[in-house]
Amino acid sequence: MADSAMTQDTRKLTTSTVSTAPPMLEVSDLTTTLLVDGQPQLVVRGMNLSVGAGEIVGLVGESGSGKSITARSIIGLLPRGAEVTGSIRVAGVDRLTMSRRELQRLRAEKIAMIFQDPRAHIDPLWRIEDYIGEGLRVHLGMSNDAARARSRDLLTSLGIVDADRVLRAYPGQLSGGMLQRVMIAGALSCQPDLIIADEATTALDVTVQTDILAILDELRRTQQMSLLFITHDLALASVICDRIVVMYAGRAMLIQDSAGMFRAPAHPYAAALVAARPNPDRRVERLRTVAGRSVSALEAPGGCPFRPRCPYAEPPCAETDVPLQSVGPGVASACIRINDISDQLVESASRDD
Amino acid sequence: MTVAAEAVLPRARRWLPRLPGAWGFYIGGSIILALVIVAAAAPLIAPYNPNAVDLTHTLSGFSSQHLLGTDAAGRDILSRLIYGTRLSLLGPLAVVATSVIVGVPAGLVAGYRGGWVDTVVSRIGDIVFGFPPLLLAIVIVATFGAGFWTATVAIAITYIPLQARVARGVVLVECRNAYVDACKMQGFSARRTALGHVLPNVAGTITAQSTLNFGYALLDLAGLAFLGLGVQPPTPDWGEMLSDGRQNILFSVNEVVIASIAIAVAVIAFNLLGDSLVRRLSRTR
């Protein structure tokens, strides 16, 4: 596993280019194994990422990439029998050695998570005011009135016009978009430093999605909030993320800034993702695809996991365990051939513009 | 399972549930299997004829001659226990089989069709379900006379709506899947869709639930026999032994205790088996 650990250089480059403060979240060499049907299954392998204060980092991967499990490993929401090794530091403190109580405090004060389907994550039998207020009363010790007032403020700041009516309502009476705002309000209620959003907009209408993105962006600007934005949609991530981590088969393959990734992707997989996305402005004869399908960490072959599908693969790609290496200012790539093929990648990304 | 392993699958596989690995399945299953063997091999195992009356040795305790003692008529308790296994297993089997044969199609139709058909079937089921089972059984037995079959039919009637309800529930959930819509859209007949597609997918859950009913049916039948409304003496049956032994309980507790233990063991075995099946088969694909 030594090969996939980050070198000092790489760590410098994978951390925030936005702020010089110590990173809010620092994950290195994260490996997670889940118990499936009684058998241990590798899901995340040697994962590295970091999020600085006031930074939005995207975690992009397709099915099987391990992005959701990475998020859950960070916050500690894994099913029984799961094993996590590596290092997860939240505001400098190691999460993996925390006691149960410390972990609870962490989730109350430092990290909050927003999920994909708000209806599945909000108790349908409680009123909204109780849902948001619970955290305020339990963790911040607020009185009922104070909690109500703060809940109302939160909802209003998220663009909900008749906050009082919403507070008194039950989840079943509200739309999906409204509920997602409510879930964000709940996540924000205890003023966390870091929010992890796991496919938070995937189940929403596209117009509502833009609103939610705007809200998240504003939170970053006004409250220096850090955000780990998880999605399978690279274009979506590029809207608000400063840097994007592209995951494949349980590990990071590329860390690059949004604009750079679309202009000159520094990894063949990222280039394939960019090329495969249809564009509403133009119709193409044929969308550029890569044969085969995404694999999980378990199914990944030795060497570079993307090799079987990569149009630029060469024999050495099967031999080395591909570590993230810096290939330029603020860019880290797991492709060992990137220096040779970067021109071709740029050309293929721009050809369909 | 890899594609290679699943590459060749006989048609029958569609109907067989996946075998669970839980210990409940093995322990419960072994006990039941043992009981079935005992019932089948009764003439070979039992030391005495269960109906052989011997008035010189009534209500005797454990002895080398009669391992479990004798009852008020001098009949060997062990032999009666062994022979009693037959009816004590047959009864619940008949009850569950009847409730499945009648109840599952009713539930399937109600769940698949919905609308007024569902309303009618469900309301009828609710009415029957509303009767206290023992009361209904007493009424039926009083009308048609006591005995193994009347008792079994009476209990079976009370289990039919339960089974129908379970079936209806799982069918409703299964019909939410798009493949059911796809079948309808293709113009498949209701029979093809419901029997060929929906039923195989819910059979596992229904089977598992039914296994649990074995235990409850056994208890209900034993209760009826205890009241004198089920299996009549001198036919050996665990419930009948409870009834018979109760009268002389002050002189010898053997019969009552032995019969109770037998009933308890069987019910526990059915519950273990049924529970493990439910847990294993109710989990989705």
Add this chain to the structure above:
Amino acid sequence: MTEVTTSQPGGAVDVDDDYEAVRVVGLSKTFKVRSRSSVQHVHAVRDVSFRVTRGSALGIAGESGSGKSTVARMMVGLEVPSDGEIWIGGARLPEPPSTSDRRTHARRIQMVFQDPYSSLDPRQPISAALDEVQRVHFQRSPRERRARTLQLLDAVGLGERYVEALPRALSGGQRQRLVIARSLAAEPAVLVLDEAVSALDVSTQAQILNLLRDLQAEYGLTYIFISHDLAVIRQICDDVLVLYRGELMEHAPAEQLLTRPRHPYTKLLLDSVPRQGMELEKRPERGTLNDAGCLFASRCPHAHDRCSAEPPEFSEPSGGRSRCWLAADAPSTSPLLDHRAAHHKGGPDDDR
């Protein structure tokens, strides 16, 4: 109701029945929702009409509550319309359809569903699924059916090694291929694809979209492609229809609608397609929606009094039709004119 321009690849107008694969007139669907105290009428679809020429592809775009899925279900006979007519290949589906009506209808039009995981019977091997469809629709010998099964699997890119496999062994993309193969097994002329690629990864989605294009060319299929994703619609569709809360807002050739939208809602949808560097502005949650006049008025940045009072009629600005007073009043100088230019200037006019 003004006469509708038909859609045809190449943009020519043709009202000849021979070329009409699909004709929908005044389609409506109202659901009665019973709650404890009252019965509410939900107008899922209101008076939608369109035609699709054989061999072309119509996209139906909209968000949740637009009624697009209900339209799809009505077209294949899974829902009975409250009003209106549906003609597929010159034949009309009886209402309510009997099983044999549905069977006949399935030879003309088929649907590919959104969820690849629930649209296949998990206990049915792949070959059996394709075989069954053929058995119901055709009189063929087992050998012929088998040959056709292999042919279909090949056409959708599933290799022979999957023939006896269960759906469990397939990935999401492979399942969708199988669902497409199953739809084609009945040899329909029209295929309705209800969010057929929405649940797939980006790279798989691209593969399936390419496959759909190939199949359309090879079999001369007509597509009704339903999606919330305008980028995907652009790849497949010749014409696009935009629905909002059950009503048709705009209907125009794809290239025109997606670059020069004539309806504010279309523009809103286009502006919401995620792209790197897009502008984000916070808008308040929409609150209550109006039912009088134009259904979109309460969210529309260009709305004026007339919009909330009278439901707009259709106007036909240059080649498409748009249900908007703005487009009607100033057909050639709508402020929405060049979506791309407005986008680069930096956002729409003052918001409400």
